[in-house]
Amino acid sequence: MNLKYIYCLFFMVVLPSILPAEDGSQLWLRYPTNRNNIQTEQKATSEQSGVTISVALKELNLHWTGQRVELRIDKKLKALKDGYEIKGNGQLITVTSAQEVGLLYGAFHLLRLQAAKANLSDINLTEKPSFDIRILNHWDNLDGTIERGYAGYSLWKWDELPNTVSPRYEEYARANASIGINATVLNNVNASPDILKGEYLNKVKTLADIFRLYGLKVYLSVNFSSPKILGGTKDADPLNPEVKQWWANKVKEIYKLIPDFGGFLIKANSEGQPGPQDYGRTHADGANMIADALKPYNGIVMWRAFVYSPSDDDRAKQAYLEFVPLDGQFHDNVIIQIKNGPIDFQPREPFNPLFGALRKTPEMIEFQITQEYLGFSNHLAYLAPLFKETLDSDTYSDGAGSTIAKLTDGTLRPAKVTAISAVANIGEDTNWCGHHFAQSNWYAFGRLAWNHQLSSEEIADEWIRMTFTDDKNFVTPVKEMMLTSRETVVDYMMPLGIHHIFAEGHHYGPQPWLSEAGRKDWTSVYYHNADNTGIGFDRTETGSNAVSQYFSPLNKIYGNIETCPENLLLWFHHVPWNYQMKNGKTLWDELCYKYDTGVKTVREYQKIWDQTEPYIDTQRFREVQSKLKIQARDAVWWKDACLLYFQTFSKQPIPYDIERPVHELDDLKKIKLDMKHHN
């Protein structure tokens, strides 16, 4: 034995975490709990009373560790809508709002500041939400599955309701309230008519009664054929008085049960769903008929613009082509819900050209929080940068500065009601979202819906500190990882504007070779068009001319290969393999380096994450570590599949300083994942 044998105690303390295991079920709501204070001193009080005020008081009395807080309803603050003012000093903080729920939002604001260790001795702020309706769309089916859900089965236990009430319903409402989400569509846009049966409406009422405590309004997706299927009407023609009457009756029935019911979300004449076109009517005819039924109760119709008939025209153009001619025909409680991009929630798309194009019709964004096209709940992809990219996109519809945020939040186009929506990623998994970091996307949507001027970094910072720890050794690297993560997914999945080369049906892995599917525009080759001359979808004047749907000067910018942003190059152009990119590389080489960068960056994330072990609990550390391993393997899979496949066209070597493929293209083509739904 000699000196070399000395055990280095250092290692013994670094590895084992002394923090207790956490399962992620608390989300970002990991506040300290004042168990002693409850009985003795009420930290928070209010002279008014109300169910939601009570909820707000409970939150503060349980979790607020600072000075006394007074909650006040003040109708004079009506202009803030459900916003609030917070003012105070070291002794007393006052939260004021015109609405009860505004006080709850204010309470959560305080708790957020507390978690961020903000200086609370002199506080004076005013918050007004960017959008009136901040709504989640659940694509949950009545059989408990979730379309594009990757966090287990549905939270809604339809079989148990209304008699058995899961404690998670209230937890769900509370989590949404904590970030300002005030509305939710409970069921899939591919809607079963059954949701409108009395039996189900009773179940919905039970949820609505719970959610109401937290200011969360319930909406439903409805099937356009409901009258015919449930009511036995001859058809579902929107001009058929019998149909109108059925809707009027049904709406009345709903409002009797749920007086603050929000309205309907409708997917019609889209991907096989019924709709007014089945009867030679327009989307406006259909939307207006149902909106009219809702009108007496202040209910609204969110009518989806996600339509594309199997025509020969570029799928990216079809929503615009169908809806622009109808502009002005929609009633004032109809709002057109438009996916952020013109195709379908790809890792990157240009914004949907319909934004700004409907000058007389309210528009709202539909984002997708659930990562249908971003690695499900296996890949870490923080989506605030994606959401911001759309919100901050300048459409030029009303001149420079006509961002989508300003077009939809009422700034440029005053609307009766403004809204923003996103498809939820929530299921019955203990950690709600499948991946601990997927919680950040629920969080980020809520925060941006409240205030779209927040930066992705601010939101990530808040979320990390509340969800994990405020130790800077954790916050700094993890935030950096989050902020780059969406771009990393773009890099290893579909850089430079490539889109929709996913495996058929489930959209998890790569299948750029997909050339046969139910419809031409469900294949991958439809989108990438790789051939011996190059790759990309020519949407310029010489191609589909989708660029013409953008306002000047974007139509020119996108339409010119020299000015088109390189991250959208192959979205708008079919580009020769040896086209010279701005950095001097050929397109082929740049494509290779992008995929490689994606792989390398995920490996860097693994290094970052593994070094966080001392700072957080073991369970979440391990679970995220495990997910990152999957992501690292998947990134290599994507890179190899795409480069080996596109190489059959480029006929050029992958630059030799890049790590070589480790798969055979033929083997990758044989991978068939058995994924029908993902519970």
Next chain:
Amino acid sequence: MNLKYIYCLFFMVVLPSILPAEDGSQLWLRYPTNRNNIQTEQKATSEQSGVTISVALKELNLHWTGQRVELRIDKKLKALKDGYEIKGNGQLITVTSAQEVGLLYGAFHLLRLQAAKANLSDINLTEKPSFDIRILNHWDNLDGTIERGYAGYSLWKWDELPNTVSPRYEEYARANASIGINATVLNNVNASPDILKGEYLNKVKTLADIFRLYGLKVYLSVNFSSPKILGGTKDADPLNPEVKQWWANKVKEIYKLIPDFGGFLIKANSEGQPGPQDYGRTHADGANMIADALKPYNGIVMWRAFVYSPSDDDRAKQAYLEFVPLDGQFHDNVIIQIKNGPIDFQPREPFNPLFGALRKTPEMIEFQITQEYLGFSNHLAYLAPLFKETLDSDTYSDGAGSTIAKLTDGTLRPAKVTAISAVANIGEDTNWCGHHFAQSNWYAFGRLAWNHQLSSEEIADEWIRMTFTDDKNFVTPVKEMMLTSRETVVDYMMPLGIHHIFAEGHHYGPQPWLSEAGRKDWTSVYYHNADNTGIGFDRTETGSNAVSQYFSPLNKIYGNIETCPENLLLWFHHVPWNYQMKNGKTLWDELCYKYDTGVKTVREYQKIWDQTEPYIDTQRFREVQSKLKIQARDAVWWKDACLLYFQTFSKQPIPYDIERPVHELDDLKKIKLDMKHHN
């Protein structure tokens, strides 16, 4: 269109290979063919005649493009054995040997020089082989399978023989002759008694008749119980006169068919095989009895020292313990065949301490060309450095400089006959060895058996130029890859002296967690002994004291953790995780970096290989490229499995600058490959 569109023709010529496809069936024998010359002018002539001289003349007349060559038998050169002299000038080269086969070897020597573009205008060289018997051991079963064979089924079509004769029998003999291999054991050491049935001996005779043309002698593995099983003797006791008589008769029968039959290879009392110990006799009793039967015909017995009874003593010690007491008791046509290391063909072992310990008994090495423990025919591992490491090991048995080469080649221990053997990697695959680079190990064994002073680099250089191309853009990087390749396998499989942590049975992947098997010394934990204090097998005085089997000063060098070579550290010592290595790193960190280096280096090989595409044929390029992908994936598998498993004991992080694992230990533990034999 603009300047950026210019197609870079450069890429168009770099990628597609203009060389015709090759399938590897020609091995390193890709000589030019003088089709026109055959009829007109005989380049090579001889005044003597003989079947093997004819073969030599045919090779030269078909493939030699230089000046005239004269082949001469000269009995005065007897001291060169089957060696030869080559002398000549620009007009005439003379090849002289005491034996016909020496002229054939000389002819191949000339063709090798031609391939190397050597200056042949003034040539004067003498070659004498290092070993008399240069023998391949085929572990081929009579049912056509090959134990530890990874290149398809057996070359020997026992069902078709003797009537149908595959052209590959002669091609096989020719390939061996081209590198000086002059002997072959046709069947598995786990021998079926059937091989000695008259029916099979007739088949063997047919092969021997073909091989004889190329100077290749046939040997057989025999089952010690053959007399009892085939001849109906009461037992197989070596002292039973009836048994002796059976062997005498059987040998006589063989020599009648095959007058130059070489002798027997015997695995006895090893891994369940029968042997003299079944009757209370010694290995010497058994070997001598059979040797006596062979003696009248100059046949020999190669008696394997690969024995280890399931005793409690360190398996690494057992061959020594069993054989050293028998030294002096073996008859002079017995030679003890000893595996290079004391365990079993691991990626790295110290030499077998039996070498030099038998002072009155001839010893020969058994190498393994087939990559049982080095990735089968999937991994590129050039084994000349492994062979050389053993041959050049100094045992100190007769003082410094007592290398295993000198102990076995007759230099230090004059022997009636010297020999060197290796388990073949040849099967019926078109390319013979499964992996194109596995051919280099057959080649290297032959070349080292002929001349153990050749360097690994010289042999690689020869082989690359003959097998692929002499373009230096290919030769230089590929040679570098080959020369480091065995160490790379060590790095990603079992660095620092770790050994035998392979998956049970098939020995392909990692299974360091293997703790239950038929015998304790078939588990992995037996060998690595990882626990919370450290890892490694204590073979010092405080442990099994296997070090005591080595001659001084090696026993001290190996026995002292400070002086033990680090590449054998865990072979000889149980070492604390935080032991400080010579580079200052802890053992744990060093282990991590070794595994990581292994992975990185395989990826570098992929880069090297991919850049060879322009220089060789497409088929072999693609096939090797594909194998390297498997190797790259497997290296990660090994690294992850070993580091994650050993980490459960070290309880230390993998250094954070190392690429992180992408697998879960639990998932890796579930991998069960269905590998019984590998055809």
